Amino acid sequence: MKAEALKGHLDALLLAxxxxxxxxxxxxxxxxxxxxxxxxxxPTGTIYPALYRLERGGLIVGQxxxxxxxRRRRCYRLTPAGRRALVAQRAxxxxxxTAVSSVLLQERxxxxxx
Amino acid sequence: MVHDHLTRPRGGDPGAGLAExxxxxxxxxxxxxxxxxxxxxxxxxxxxxxxxxLRDDLQDATLAxxxxxxxxxxxxxxxxxxxxxxxxxxxxxxxELASRVVRRLGLTLLATGPLVGACWVLALVLSDAAxxxxxxxxxxxxxxxxxxxxxxxxxxxxxxxxxxxxxxxAAASGTVATVTAAAGDAVLLGGSALLLLAPVxxxxxxxxxxxxxxxxxxxxxxxxxxxLLGAQRGLATLTAAR
Numbered sequence: 537m538k539a540e541a542l543k544g545h546l547d548a549l550l551l552a553x554x555x556x557x558x559x560x561x562x563x564x565x566x567x568x569x570x571x572x573x574x575x576x577x578x579p580t581g582t583i584y585p586a587l588y589r590l591e592r593g594g595l596i597v598g599q600x601x602x603x604x605x606x607r608r609r610r611c612y613r614l615t616p617a618g619r620r621a622l623v624a625q626r627a628x629x630x631x632x633x634t635a636v637s638s639v640l641l642q643e644r645x646x647x648x649x650x
Numbered sequence: 651m652v653h654d655h656l657t658r659p660r661g662g663d664p665g666a667g668l669a670e671x672x673x674x675x676x677x678x679x680x681x682x683x684x685x686x687x688x689x690x691x692x693x694x695x696x697x698x699x700x701x702x703x704l705r706d707d708l709q710d711a712t713l714a715x716x717x718x719x720x721x722x723x724x725x726x727x728x729x730x731x732x733x734x735x736x737x738x739x740x741x742x743x744x745x746e747l748a749s750r751v752v753r754r755l756g757l758t759l760l761a762t763g764p765l766v767g768a769c770w771v772l773a774l775v776l777s778d779a780a781x782x783x784x785x786x787x788x789x790x791x792x793x794x795x796x797x798x799x800x801x802x803x804x805x806x807x808x809x810x811x812x813x814x815x816x817x818x819x820a821a822a823s824g825t826v827a828t829v830t831a832a833a834g835d836a837v838l839l840g841g842s843a844l845l846l847l848a849p850v851x852x853x854x855x856x857x858x859x860x861x862x863x864x865x866x867x868x869x870x871x872x873x874x875x876x877x878l879l880g881a882q883r884g885l886a887t888l889t890a891a892r
Contacts, residue, residue, distance in 0.1 A: 562710035579734030594810040
């Protein structure tokens with residue numbers, strides 16, 4: 537699935553992924569890919585701008601941490617505002633998807649009477 | 651809900667325990683990052699942290715692909731390909747970097763504005779300067795009335811409220827803040843030069859400090875102007891994408 541198709545949902549997906557424990561860019565991409573059954577196989581480069589946007593909006597916070605012998609890595613976690621945003625996004629998505637499903641998946645038989 | 655298996659990608663954390671890739675693999679990643687940087691001219695000073703993060707990601711991706719690759723360089727080439735076309739990645743990064751440029755400019759003006767203003771107030775108002783010198787702050791005051799809100803809007807619109815304020819508004823307020831700060835300095839410096847040429851003595855030795863402060867800020871604004879123009883193009887991209 538292309539990044540374009542996720543437009544409007546990527547922020548919520550990233551918040552959920554970070555909330556689930558994926559801390560850094562590569563892990564976030566892999567979790568998105570595996571948890572979606574391979575549907576959300578985004579180029580990693582498109583994930584960082586969204587992470588930076590979420591960070592600037594105060595929804596996640598990034599921090600450099602030491603990994604292994606000499607490497608450092610930027611790890612992200614949700615802020616309280618990010619947690620609240622995720623709760624709101626989940627509720628909004630649940631309502632939206634239920635409504636869309638009820639319309640889209642219902643089989644109707646139209647009868648015309650004269 | 652925290653899932654242990656989500657904390658790290660399947661197969662464990664590829665980056666832990668390994669310090670560096672071998673030179674051929676590192677060259678592949680460096681080459682990719684160079685291509686990216688070439689497509690983001692003007693953002694270099696603030697790119698260092700972003701580049702470090704992308705490099706770390708590419709190292710992780712390379713190490714994760716190593717079991718299925720003959721060598722590190724091949725794994726790095728696969729990782730780079732999966733990271734995305736440099737032109738596309740640069741395009742998606744540009745608005746965010748542009749926003750950082752505008753924010754940094756706003757924060758600098760927010761920090762220097764009161765300092766420069768205090769220097770001039772001390773030099774012209776609190777030092778019992780002769781009457782013509784008192785006119786200078788009066789001339790600059792209208793610019794302050796426009797510039798101060800613009801600086802605050804610039805900082806706010808590129809920070810936590812960015813989600814609710816249009817990027818083009820951030821770029822516009824950054825431009826207004828920059829222009830009014832430069833105009834304010836020009837008015838104060840030009841007025842001082844005219845009064846010094848006229849048979850009116852300097853108000854106090856503090857004038858030299860105020861002049862130095864304004865000249866310093868003008869130099870900064872001159873340097874920032876080019877980046878601001880580039881940032882406006884980046885923010886226009888973001889506005890169009892909304």
